[in-house]
Amino acid sequence: MSIKDCGHHKDKKKKIIKRVLIGLGIFTALVLLIFLITWAILQPKKPRFVLQDATIYGFNVSAPVLLSSNFQVTVSARNPNSKIGIYYDKLDVFATYHSQQITYFTIIQPTYQGHKDTNIWSPFVYGTNVPVAPYNGVALSQDQSNGAISLVIKINGRVRWKVGSFISRRYHLHVTCPAYIPFGNKNSGIAGVVTGVKYQLAQKCSVSV
Template sequence: MSVKECDHHSCRRKIFRRIFVGILIFLLIVLLTILIIWAVLKPSKPTFVLQDVTVYAFNASEPNFLTTSFQVTLLSRNPNGRIGVYYDRLDTYVDYRNQEVTYRTAIPPSYQGHKEVDVWSPFVYGNNVPVAPYNFVGLSQDESNGNVLVTIKIDGRVRWKVGAFISGRYHIYVRCPAYISWRSRGYESVGGGNAVKYQLVQKCSVSV
């Protein structure tokens, strides 16, 4: 009794079916591996806290231009016990009503180990930075009232390190609101001059 061979079309269907099943099994294995790694490592994004802001200059007297000088102290913590963080690039600047009012200052690249904490104190400033007219009106009013709400922002790139494995680069966005009030008691003079230091200890929002 002879064995009946499959015709051309049925053979192709069997081959495609096997390829599809193989791809499906491979994807399931990859997904399962990712879930296991996630469950073991429990990855969390870094946390940031704005410790203080020192204001050396804040001058909005010239129409539609702003001159500022700040020093900000930022605390960053890696909450992961098995994952390290490479900060490849971090640019810090000050924002007022969604408009950059200082130049960007780069924080040097660094590696943050498991559960480690880093503290950075970059200077950010701007000389005669153009401000949109509608923002300048509000800024002048806020300055006259002695109360200004700005946002310290960080834009950058990070990589994750697990053992010998290092991931690709991811964007990191950090937003730290800073309420500056010349009439409040939450500040102190610095160096005997016009500089004013504000102790804020403000938790920042972080997205990766």
């Protein structure tokens, strides 16, 4: 009699566990469905970045193909969403030339951006005796003597989306801003770097998340 009761209790426990698991599965599926529907209705948009200006404080190519540079850039980021906030986590700013990194990473402090808000950052981007590829060294020297250079300002980091009290997982953020920076006017005899001059760029950046 006791053996039969024990078996009955085991079967009952298995049924309860099975029902609980099924219930949890249904609940999880409903929560996920509600989130997806909400996400589709809100239609989240990527932040919009603009490279506003650049101020040159130093730019020098020396042997054996070493680059020392120091400039300040102004970047604006706008959240185009009316119901979604954005957390910017650990943003790194740096410059590249012909796909080669030529400055160190400059960190922008983490921040939260509300609905339709705009943030403006003005980080210094610099590098001291940074080795560059020989062919890039020649091109840099030529561009410097010509009075202008084409750089790319990049921002890499992570973002999180905030909808109500819900905060998403982290997503990788990649921002690419072309920057054509004039150094001087070779036609007037002023070639090379003119320091302390702010060049207005107003260049839209490409953003991928």
